Amino acid sequence: MAHAAQVKIPATYMRGGTSKGVFFRLQDLPERCRTPGAARDRLFQRVIGSPDPYGAQIDGMGGATSSTSKCVILSKSERPEHDVDYLYGQVSIDKAFVDWSGNCGNLSTAAGAFALHAGLVDPARIPQDGVCVVRIWQANIGKTIIAHVPVAGGQVQETGDFELDGVTFPAAEIVLEFLDPSDDGAEGDGGGSMFPTGNLVDELEVPGVGTFKATMIAAGIPTVFVNAEDIGYTGTELREDINGSPEALARFEKIRVAGALRMGLIKAPEEAATRQHTPKIAFVSPPKDYVSSSGKTVAAGDVDLLVRALSMGKLHHAMMGTAAVAIGTAAAIPGTLVNLTAGGGEREAVRFGHPSGTLRVGAQATQANGQWAVTKAIMSRSARVLMEGVVRVPGDAF
Structure with a gap:
């Protein structure tokens, strides 16, 4: 009996604040997963290792907690005054669904850093040394987030002495501004x-x-x-x-x-x-x-x-x-x-x-x-790339 081969999808595994998840550029996803729907949901479930009746996500990138069962999609934004669109999916551990109803504030930190890592920000806006202001459109809730990402030598500065309770090791501080964070009815909720x-x-x-x-x-x-x-x-x-x-x-x-x-x-x-x-x-x-x-x-x-x-x-x-x-x-x-x-x-x-x-x-x-x-609303977090390359999933999984 023939079985579908695994496919490789470019991805980056990142910590943001006290969470971590798998980050994708929209353009790198299989074509049928570039728009919302069942194929995208099934792909993210398989990447993370859900649904898992054992609650362990052994056969995927998830860590069997809500803080580690997450996927993110970023793309260049077509909205004025924004650099990137950021879409977040909370993958259920033991059930077959992905919840798109809200944002992840911790991974918003990583979204700003990933936007630079992934080449989604205009190079003219990135200082050689200093702080890059990344203007993020949070697509789940229709809100703007401003990430102040430290830069050294034209690249994201990830190491530093900023300590965040819940994260073992220090890193560089990223300041987040959540603009107009209250509900304005944009999503009908x-x-x-x-x-x-x-x-x-x-x-x-x-x-x-x-x-x-x-x-x-x-x-x-x-x-x-x-x-x-x-x-x-x-x-x-x-x-x-x-x-x-x-x-x-x-x-x-x-x-x-x-x-x-x-x-x-x-x-x-x-x-x-x-x-x-x-x-x-x-x-x-x-x-x-x-x-x-x-x-x-x-x-x-x-x-x-x-x-x-x-x-x-x-x-x-x-x-x-x-x-x-x-x-x-x-x-x-x-x-x-x-x-x-x-x-x-x-x-x-x-x-x-x-x-x-x-x-x-x-x-x-x-x-x-x-x-x-x-x-x-303003707070400080940190973010760091843990691994980058490709994730592999069976070709018939989505």
Whole structure:
């Protein structure tokens, strides 16, 4: 019996922030995968090694976590004032689908660096030494991201002394600006409002679980924030405290589904199964001393609040970049649960504790005619090429 040979596709494996994924130039994909559809989805699933009932992704590039089950496509942008279009796919580990409903803030860092590595930025805009400003169109959510990528000798400077909790080794700092990160209805999600319910805080009724105060915000990525104490946690939990309990994960999924319904992201509970990437669910608590997953002590005085967030059904080992944008945005708006937990009042930056350490994110919020708007959110990450060449997939896989 004849079997299809493997095909080779140019690809780059990159870390961005506390995530990593497989990056492609659109022009390098097989022709039938250059447009959205089943062929592209099947290709990315096979590249990553999904769906895998063992949950290990042994036969692919994935690392069996939401942070490492990702693919990215970049191409030169045809939009004015933008260098590249960036499209992100969150590949389900154990199910046969790719979620295109949101962005990955961590890999946004790598998108800026990859744009230079891949020759997608006009050489005239790249300094010999200094910082290259890469203007990225985030195609999943219709937003602009500005990446300030360090350059040495005309190439991306990847090594440096910038330390990011959740990443073992230091690297060069890349500053990201998420412009107008709140939902403007471009994708039809969330009703075109930063607060889809119209409220800074709601009473969220979760069938079979209870009713909790919640801030539901569409900024960076749609996120449902609840108080840790209200759901029986301290806010100092690490991954194993949550992910080792199927009961706890099922409870969080019920909260997420209830939030998705209230935010207008889905119309029926069963739709949430194919929209695992959004919304995120996060719980917040006032500052407390705790020991991070690396063994480093985080003192209560070092942070404004603690935040734990789930991604693709599991507690994240650090913090998703887009969720950090949501945290910074919510913290800047007086009256949200995030803002109140951080001490209330007006603020333009917040430092929060997560399972791997701490992270600072800034946001500029204004209010007009009773509506809140955020002009930008800013944070620093890093990125590095781990491997480049080709990925191989069976020719009949897509």
